[in-house]
Amino acid sequence: MIHSTNTQQTSMSDETINLVSSDGEKYTMTRQAAGLSKYLGTVLSNTEETEHSCVCSGMILQLVVKYLQIHNGVEPMPIDKPIKSKNMAHICDKKEDAILIDSVEEKQLLEFLLAANWMGIPSLVDLVLAKIATIATGNPISKLESILTREAF
Numbered sequence: 001m002i003h004s005t006n007t008q009q010t011s012m013s014d015e016t017i018n019l020v021s022s023d024g025e026k027y028t029m030t031r032q033a034a035g036l037s038k039y040l041g042t043v044l045s046n047t048e049e050t051e052h053s054c055v056c057s058g059m060i061l062q063l064v065v066k067y068l069q070i071h072n073g074v075e076p077m078p079i080d081k082p083i084k085s086k087n088m089a090h091i092c093d094k095k096e097d098a099i100l101i102d103s104v105e106e107k108q109l110l111e112f113l114l115a116a117n118w119m120g121i122p123s124l125v126d127l128v129l130a131k132i133a134t135i136a137t138g139n140p141i142s143k144l145e146s147i148l149t150r151e152a153f
Contacts, residue, residue: 017044019065025058027065035073038120056115063104064115067124070096076123079130086134092127101131106147109135 015031017040034040054061077093085091088098104112109132116124136144 019054019061021054021056021058021061023058025061027058027061029065029069030072032073033065033068033071036068036071036075036121036123040119042120054115055118056111060108060111060115063100063108063112064119064121064124066100067097067116067121067127070094070100071123078123079126083130083133083137086137088131088134091130091134097127101127104128104131106135109147110149 016028017031017034019027019029021027031044034044056064071094076097079091079093083091088102089095092098092101109128113125113128113132116128132144132147135147
């Protein structure tokens with residue numbers, strides 16, 4: 001569910017929304033941060049208050065919200081391709097992005113990728129794909145298959 005808290009005295013950066021995961025966990029963020037998501041931006045621009053169940057688990061939604069809060073509605077610099085390092089700190093423009101993506105377990109990467117795609121956050125899709133590329137580089141195909149199978153979640 002998305003609940004918009006709106007008073008006429010507050011600016012967009014102060015207004016908060018609540019996102020509820022498929023398993024009932026609730027996360028709060030500003031409308032400004034949510035604006036980086038094409039999906040949330042569309043939902044929030046069409047209505048002041050709406051309810052929506054997110055399709056991802058609380059664990060994954062927490063990561064998505066953290067990413068959106070890091071960028072606070074500002075599109076990050078694109079990740080250079082091809083990937084030239086296995087170290088995410090050398091790939092990411094923001095140190096916080098590298099810390100976030102490095103905190104995600106390999107078995108969670110596919111669900112994180114699907115959530116980023118569903119919520120319309122291309123920069124997060126690129127970040128997750130860059131992480132998968134760093135894992136795949138130099139490893140047998142079975143390593144990549146273990147990450148990209150639905151059995152992981």
